[in-house]
Every structure is written in C-alpha cells, then in structure tokens.
Amino acid sequence: MKLIPSPFAPAHFPDLPIVHGVRAATGSRGFYAARGLTRDDVFLFAFDEGTSCAGVYTVSNTASADVLWCREALKSGAGTASALVVNSGNSNAFTGPKGVLKNDATLKAMGDALGVAKETCFIAATGVIGEPLADPNYVGSIVPELAARLAAPDWEAAARAFMTTDTFPKGAGRSFDLDGTQINIAGIAKGSGMIAPNMATMLSYVFTDAAIAPALLQELLEDITDETFNSITVDGDTSTSDTLMVFATGACGMSPITSSDDPRFEVLADALHAVCLELAHLIVKDGEGASKFVTITVKGAVSSQSAKIMACEIANSPLIKTAMAAGDANWGRVVMAVGKSLEPIRMDELSIWFDDVLVAQNGSRAPDYSEAAASAVFAKPEFTITVDAGVGDQSHTVWTCDLTHGYVDINGAYRT
Amino acid sequence: MKLIPSPFAPAHFPDLPIVHGVRAATGSRGFYAARGLTRDDVFLFAFDEGTSCAGVYTVSNTASADVLWCREALKSGAGTASALVVNSGNSNAFTGPKGVLKNDATLKAMGDALGVAKETCFIAATGVIGEPLADPNYVGSIVPELAARLAAPDWEAAARAFMTTDTFPKGAGRSFDLDGTQINIAGIAKGSGMIAPNMATMLSYVFTDAAIAPALLQELLEDITDETFNSITVDGDTSTSDTLMVFATGACGMSPITSSDDPRFEVLADALHAVCLELAHLIVKDGEGASKFVTITVKGAVSSQSAKIMACEIANSPLIKTAMAAGDANWGRVVMAVGKSLEPIRMDELSIWFDDVLVAQNGSRAPDYSEAAASAVFAKPEFTITVDAGVGDQSHTVWTCDLTHGYVDINGAYRT
CATH class of the missing domain: 3.60.70.12 (L-amino peptidase D-ALA esterase/amidase)
Structure with a gap:
C-alpha cells in the first residue's frame, strides 16, 4: 500500500555534521x-x-x-x-x-x-x-x-x-x-x-x-x-x-x-x-497513521516510576488515542487510564490539564470547565496532557501519537 | 453517530426463563x-x-x-x-x-x-x-x-x-x-x-x-x-x-x-x-467495531496466571488486532506479543497454531508452513490462536475481537 506521509514530516532532512572516524x-x-x-x-x-x-x-x-x-x-x-x-x-x-x-x-x-x-x-x-x-x-x-x-x-x-x-x-x-x-x-x-x-x-x-x-x-x-x-x-x-x-x-x-x-x-x-x-x-x-503529537506529563506521584506507569497507561489507551484522533477532549478517559494503572493516587486531589486548560480538579470536573476551551486544545496537532496525582512530588513525561484510520490501514496491509 | 450492528448480533433476543422472586x-x-x-x-x-x-x-x-x-x-x-x-x-x-x-x-x-x-x-x-x-x-x-x-x-x-x-x-x-x-x-x-x-x-x-x-x-x-x-x-x-x-x-x-x-x-x-x-x-x-471473534489459548505455561498474561498480551496487541481485522495471518506479531509479556517461555520450543494450522514450531516458521492455509483461518469470522510456550503444562483461554475502522469511528464520536 502507499503510505501517506506524516503531517509532521520535516521539509527536508537536517544537515548533519561530519563525524570523524x-x-x-x-x-x-x-x-x-x-x-x-x-x-x-x-x-x-x-x-x-x-x-x-x-x-x-x-x-x-x-x-x-x-x-x-x-x-x-x-x-x-x-x-x-x-x-x-x-x-x-x-x-x-x-x-x-x-x-x-x-x-x-x-x-x-x-x-x-x-x-x-x-x-x-x-x-x-x-x-x-x-x-x-x-x-x-x-x-x-x-x-x-x-x-x-x-x-x-x-x-x-x-x-x-x-x-x-x-x-x-x-x-x-x-x-x-x-x-x-x-x-x-x-x-x-x-x-x-x-x-x-x-x-x-x-x-x-x-x-x-x-x-x-x-x-x-x-x-x-x-x-x-x-x-x-x-x-x-x-x-x-x-x-x-x-x-x-x-x-x-x-x-x-x-x-x-x-x-x-x-x-x-x-x-x-x-x-x-x-x-x-x-x-x-x-x-x-512518524508513528503509523499519526496525526497528533501529544506530550503526557504525570506529576504529584509517589515516584518517577509510578508517574511513568500512569503516563504510559494514558499514552497507550486506545480509547484516549482515538479521542485524540477525533479531537474529542474526552478527559473522563484520562481518569479511567489513571485509575486502571493501579498506581497510588488521591482521587479527591486528582487534577487534569489539557495544555493550560484545567479540565478536572480535586476529583471532579473543574468548576469553570469549558468544553470549548478543552476541545480547542484537542483540535491542535500538538498538545500536552498533564495529570497531578495528588500524592507526591515526582513526575515523568512520555510522548505519544493518536490512533487513526491510518494505523488500521497500515497494519492490516503490512506484509503485502 | 449511527452504530453499525455487530455481524455477530443474534437474530433475536433469547427466550429467558421466569426467575421466581x-x-x-x-x-x-x-x-x-x-x-x-x-x-x-x-x-x-x-x-x-x-x-x-x-x-x-x-x-x-x-x-x-x-x-x-x-x-x-x-x-x-x-x-x-x-x-x-x-x-x-x-x-x-x-x-x-x-x-x-x-x-x-x-x-x-x-x-x-x-x-x-x-x-x-x-x-x-x-x-x-x-x-x-x-x-x-x-x-x-x-x-x-x-x-x-x-x-x-x-x-x-x-x-x-x-x-x-x-x-x-x-x-x-x-x-x-x-x-x-x-x-x-x-x-x-x-x-x-x-x-x-x-x-x-x-x-x-x-x-x-x-x-x-x-x-x-x-x-x-x-x-x-x-x-x-x-x-x-x-x-x-x-x-x-x-x-x-x-x-x-x-x-x-x-x-x-x-x-x-x-x-x-x-x-x-x-x-x-x-x-x-x-x-x-x-x-x-459486540465489542466496538468488532468484525472477528477470536479465542486465544496459551498452553505449556508455567502457571495458569502466566498463560493468562501471555494470552492477554496477544489479545490486546493493536498490531495483532489490526491484522485480524484485515485477515492478515501475521503470526510474527504473535511471537512479538509472547516475547513482550516477559513471561517464562522456551523460544526453541515455542509453537503457534491458527485453528489447527501449525504456523510456527520449535522457534521458527513451521517446516510445512502454508500462507494460504493460515490466511484462510484469518479470513473466518471466528477462529482460534493457540500458543504452546514450551515450559510447562498450564493453560488459560481468553476471548477478544479485532480492531477495525469501526472502533476508531465509534470512539472518536462517543460523546457527541
């Protein structure tokens, strides 16, 4: 099959230096x-x-x-x-x-x-x-x-x-x-x-x-x-x-x-x-079918390793990745992913940001939650999801892309 | 959005008995x-x-x-x-x-x-x-x-x-x-x-x-x-x-x-x-977007729990699920999923069947491997993947569906 170029493909390959030896x-x-x-x-x-x-x-x-x-x-x-x-x-x-x-x-x-x-x-x-x-x-x-x-x-x-x-x-x-x-x-x-x-x-x-x-x-x-x-x-x-x-x-x-x-x-x-x-x-x-590049930071965790596990659960959730693809700011699925990680959190202290838009705070939807503001972030090609687990001061960041029709197409046809 | 009925939808709801009380x-x-x-x-x-x-x-x-x-x-x-x-x-x-x-x-x-x-x-x-x-x-x-x-x-x-x-x-x-x-x-x-x-x-x-x-x-x-x-x-x-x-x-x-x-x-x-x-x-x-119903059995494991972990890695792999959707009998991805589970196996004893078609044996492709036979299994709406881990006598079975365009559509539009 013909691969569709990633929207993040650079205009040209970078000029790399001569490395002696x-x-x-x-x-x-x-x-x-x-x-x-x-x-x-x-x-x-x-x-x-x-x-x-x-x-x-x-x-x-x-x-x-x-x-x-x-x-x-x-x-x-x-x-x-x-x-x-x-x-x-x-x-x-x-x-x-x-x-x-x-x-x-x-x-x-x-x-x-x-x-x-x-x-x-x-x-x-x-x-x-x-x-x-x-x-x-x-x-x-x-x-x-x-x-x-x-x-x-x-x-x-x-x-x-x-x-x-x-x-x-x-x-x-x-x-x-x-x-x-x-x-x-x-x-x-x-x-x-x-x-x-x-x-x-x-x-x-x-x-x-x-x-x-x-x-x-x-x-x-x-x-x-x-x-x-x-x-x-x-x-x-x-x-x-x-x-x-x-x-x-x-x-x-x-x-x-x-x-x-x-x-x-x-x-x-x-x-x-x-x-x-x-x-x-x-x-x-250049992830297969990627249309979004998303940075996921979990902070307020008991350890950097715990933060990494939670961030990876968010990054790997097919439900969150399809929501990213559609530009649907479905923050409830972030709650789901944090919960299924089984890592230590305090639910009544849990907060979530999409870029700098606070969508969830202290265990429920943020008081001044704006669907329009949250959706505007998810509509961008690159954005950040930040979670505060409310139990410590350790953090970790991971990077991921969305799950699109392109991924389904590419991986159904890989060997042909 | 309008949901497309699962191909596995029964013709009618079953007659269930009266339950007293x-x-x-x-x-x-x-x-x-x-x-x-x-x-x-x-x-x-x-x-x-x-x-x-x-x-x-x-x-x-x-x-x-x-x-x-x-x-x-x-x-x-x-x-x-x-x-x-x-x-x-x-x-x-x-x-x-x-x-x-x-x-x-x-x-x-x-x-x-x-x-x-x-x-x-x-x-x-x-x-x-x-x-x-x-x-x-x-x-x-x-x-x-x-x-x-x-x-x-x-x-x-x-x-x-x-x-x-x-x-x-x-x-x-x-x-x-x-x-x-x-x-x-x-x-x-x-x-x-x-x-x-x-x-x-x-x-x-x-x-x-x-x-x-x-x-x-x-x-x-x-x-x-x-x-x-x-x-x-x-x-x-x-x-x-x-x-x-x-x-x-x-x-x-x-x-x-x-x-x-x-x-x-x-x-x-x-x-x-x-x-x-x-x-x-x-x-x-009735899994979201499902077009295939797949039974996954891992046997020859050190414990039933270990077999379950391997079976779930296979069942949850987006690469395997998209291959199921496309009918691509990509058995190498089953090897990948077993490997990433980090559960005990003997690679040189590992065997894989699609229904009763042996596709991999003793750590490499089966000697009489037939792409046509393997593909015929993956073309069916229901089939079985069996893995022998080669290290014990315990087993476990899980059931899953494929990952299709339907899943991407449904989950991008869920809240609307």
Whole structure:
C-alpha cells in the first residue's frame, strides 16, 4: 500500500555534521524488489580503531538473532566497535538456527572485508518477523561491495535505507566546542510501529567523534534511554529487534573522558541526550497513521516510576488515542487510564490539564470547565496532557501519537 | 453517530426463563433525549425477602461513586439484596461529592418506594465519565413510578435499557432440575468498549431463584469471573464502573446450599458459569467495531496466571488486532506479543497454531508452513490462536475481537 506521509514530516532532512572516524556506504540487496520498489535496504558503517560503543536492546523474550549477537558482542568485545551492518525488509527474528547462520555469514563477510575481529562487529535487521532467509549469506554477499565504497556518511541515504513503514527519514545532530575541540554528533533512527517502552520498537544509531571510555558510555546511554527512547510509545507493542547504539570514535583528537567527574562529561551527556530526544520525538511523529503529537506529563506521584506507569497507561489507551484522533477532549478517559494503572493516587486531589486548560480538579470536573476551551486544545496537532496525582512530588513525561484510520490501514496491509 | 450492528448480533433476543422472586420495571429518564433518541435508560429490580447476592467490581483506583457504594453495601448488608437501580447515559464516575449526593438520593428513593433497608439496595451507572448531574435526584425521581409498575421482568427491555455503544441487547439463561426442583437463571449484560480484565468494562446482572448462602455465592462468583468476564478483552482499557452481580432469591423453594460439599453446588455452579461465559462472549461479539471473534489459548505455561498474561498480551496487541481485522495471518506479531509479556517461555520450543494450522514450531516458521492455509483461518469470522510456550503444562483461554475502522469511528464520536 502507499503510505501517506506524516503531517509532521520535516521539509527536508537536517544537515548533519561530519563525524570523524566514521565511514559508511548504503546499497540494495533487493528486499523490496518483490514489492516493486527500487530502494536501498542495507548499510555498512566502519569505525576507526579505538572506537567505543554502548548498546541498549529490546527486553523481549523473543529477541531477534541479531539482538542476541549484539548483546554478546558488546560483552566479549568489551565495548569496542569496528563495523555495523543493518538491513531492512526482514527482521531475522524467530528464524531459529537459520537466523544464526545468517548472522554468522554476515559477520564473516564483515571481518573478511574490513580485516576486523568478529566481536567488534554489530548487526541489526528490521522488517517482517519469522521469515527465514533461504540464503544465509543473502546480506553478507553485499558487504564486500559496500566496503569498497566506504566514504564520509551520507546520513540521509543511511536513514532511508533502514526505513520500513516510516514515511520520512529521521536524523538529528549537534556540533559543539569541548575545551577547544569541536565535537560532532550525528544520529539516525527508524520506527514506526511496535513502538513502546521498553524499548520503543525501532533501530537508532548515534555516532560521535568524542572520546569516552566504553563502560562510562554504556552507563550514560542507559540513563539517557530511560528519558528518551524508553519514554515514547506509539501502540504499546514491543518489538523483537529494538536496538539503540552509540559509537564514539575519539577521532576529534580529545583525550578520552573516563569519569563522570570530568567536567566535559556533562556537556557531552547533554548533547547526546538532546540528539536522542530529538530522534525519539521524530519516531513518534512518524508513528503509523499519526496525526497528533501529544506530550503526557504525570506529576504529584509517589515516584518517577509510578508517574511513568500512569503516563504510559494514558499514552497507550486506545480509547484516549482515538479521542485524540477525533479531537474529542474526552478527559473522563484520562481518569479511567489513571485509575486502571493501579498506581497510588488521591482521587479527591486528582487534577487534569489539557495544555493550560484545567479540565478536572480535586476529583471532579473543574468548576469553570469549558468544553470549548478543552476541545480547542484537542483540535491542535500538538498538545500536552498533564495529570497531578495528588500524592507526591515526582513526575515523568512520555510522548505519544493518536490512533487513526491510518494505523488500521497500515497494519492490516503490512506484509503485502 | 449511527452504530453499525455487530455481524455477530443474534437474530433475536433469547427466550429467558421466569426467575421466581424477581420483579422489574424499566423507564426513561431522558438521558438520551438530547441525542434525539427515545429509549429507556433506567431499570429497577426488586427481590423477594431473603435474596442472597454477590458482586465483583472494577479494581480501578478511580472507581465510580456507585461502585464504591456497592462494595460497602455488600459488606454492611451481609450479602442480602432487596433492590437494584441502574441507569445508562451517565456513569457518575469522577463526579466527586455530587456523585455521592446522587447515590444518596437514589438509595433514599429506593428505600422509600419499597420499604427496604439502604444497605440492601444496589446501584450502577454507565455512560460518559465525569459529568456530574445537576439534580442529585435525577435518577431517584423516577423510582416511585418504576416501583408502581414492578412485574415479572421483561428481560429484553431491561437489557436494552442499559446499552451504551452496544449494538444488540445481551441475555443468556438456563433452566434445569436440581433434586426435583426447577432452577431458573437469567442474565443480562452490556458492553462494549473499555473492555479488559480486570474487569471487562461492563455491567452484568445474573438472577436465579436458587437458594445459596451469600458467602458461598460470593466465593463461587469470584471463581467464575476469573474464567469468564475477567478473561475477555476488547481494547485493554478498564472502566471505572465494571460491575457483575448475582442475585439468588431462593424462591424456587429448595433448601439453601450452604457448602460446596453439597452435591447440588456443582450443578448450580456449572449453570452459573455457563450463563456468565455466554454473556462474556456476547460482550466481545459486540465489542466496538468488532468484525472477528477470536479465542486465544496459551498452553505449556508455567502457571495458569502466566498463560493468562501471555494470552492477554496477544489479545490486546493493536498490531495483532489490526491484522485480524484485515485477515492478515501475521503470526510474527504473535511471537512479538509472547516475547513482550516477559513471561517464562522456551523460544526453541515455542509453537503457534491458527485453528489447527501449525504456523510456527520449535522457534521458527513451521517446516510445512502454508500462507494460504493460515490466511484462510484469518479470513473466518471466528477462529482460534493457540500458543504452546514450551515450559510447562498450564493453560488459560481468553476471548477478544479485532480492531477495525469501526472502533476508531465509534470512539472518536462517543460523546457527541
């Protein structure tokens, strides 16, 4: 089926900086040829020696063969990376022994072409679940050709190569000064269904030429993930292939950051956080069928975790998501979602705002409730739902989109 | 908006038996007049002296004022019931002190009209959340008139009076012999959105002229609920008003059952279970926008509870529900849902059937997988998804419907 572009699609792909120490090439292995599409569907990234990496993966019990490999490589390679190969069109999930054979062949091709150790090679795949590849070397066979074409990354080409039901390529970046050294960060991401904590169903890769020790980078990435990629949801479904990785080449020439006490750490952390948040928001804005981008904050909770659970119940409720789609300011359904979370609240202290319009206060409809004012908020393409649970001072924010006819259409036709 | 009747709507309301000791009347309080509809929206039931009752209510932290009252009355009245008043059109949930005033007025009207104690009176309301009634006696004011018209129940009229987005009235019943005494059971239910364990968002009342001690009836009802109303889901949303009650008048003339060792207990239990299951299925078949009725069984689990969690993840996945709607036998999404449940499985032992078509076996696609055979199952209006988790011998079954354009339409327009 023809995908209708998200209303939030940016006019053009952002200008992302050159990240020193990173080379890339994209190509087509023909995964989409059967659907009559001529497009790239594989990319290879190669990293300078000494590149640190960190990764966060799906928590699913049916994780893909690729995810299982990456978890193992992250350990056995001690957080060093030399190459990355990702394909779209087939997720290599639930493919049993055949999935492992595909990985072995791909990893061997990477090692042979680049002369690097297997445990420094990372892979991922996204697409239909459960369709084993007839030829284990289907992806690996294009690696030599890609390796011969490695060059400074064309970020947009890479971002396009791993799109599935995405309607626009997603990228974000930053360049900033760190003690006289220019640091560059570029990231790409793909969605756009099976998006829920933990993790958002997606693949995302962030590249920087900063220098940072692997263990510290891993710790930082996990913290960032909690407030970015693990705080978005499109449909509450968690994928078998979710992957977020950061590669830090150190090619900018700075001395490595090895401790969070290093004053440069916070600057780098903030920049990485900003890039990850931007990519996470782009995934929601390209959520399947999305017509609204909604920020949901729960405050006054006993803990940040409790606030997050309540915010996710609101964000994942099909009744609230369809009301968003229709522009129906049905705040009673927000009450329902908070109630079904079973998290601690005080109903007689519970208040709800749509943007800055108070719709419910102290356990019932706000005294000066205005249907017109509430509806005006829900008519906007982007708005905020805020809930005060009335029991504490902790909060959390998640981001979601609405549930539209487009979602029903896209997901009924995904495999065709 | 005009609701399109469910394809599962029965040709006619079933013939339900006379249940001795139960009288009823329905009437219109005008809740739907604003929408141009002339229909009944309130019913009153009155029970002979000595009627036992049992109830199961929403676990929501934002339960309606009516639910809070019923929980209290069930305790303070020690499981005896004399009357029941239910209205549709307004849920009296999240209405703060005004909600309590409405209940007080309704309960006073019931007590005055029937000369019965307040704590034997039960109430419920279903409809839009959070809209307080301007007149606390809005419902109570019709009670005297209804009390004057009490007669043998017109079950269909009652079942119609509490419909909201339901497209057909729901009833089920049984008559059977118990040691020479004829026992009659009649039940009614309404859905049809906000349907999920615990509980299905719905109201359901079952009436019998059997005689059974209140504590035993309560225990029995809780057991039955787990395998019926708490094993259905339409959208994963839990309501603020869910209520299931059983009233046993004892008017058939039998001696009361006071122990589960009484040989008559199992017979009555089985009949009540069958009626509740039938009503629960009818709710799913009238799920908002439903075009498919799907039975989901997870077996080979470490516990029945674990099997239920996995079955619910499958049943509530928007990706699976949209695939059902489109007739797309996307079994990889079943793998996804099992994986995200985080319940114990063995991926290399995991198998999946659509009806009796084996689609996945031992952790990958079945060797003789047939897309045509799998698609033929998903094209049917009713089918079964079975998963073997490969780690134990416990199982559980849940029932659900698909996610269609109809659901998006209905829930975008619910308040208008």
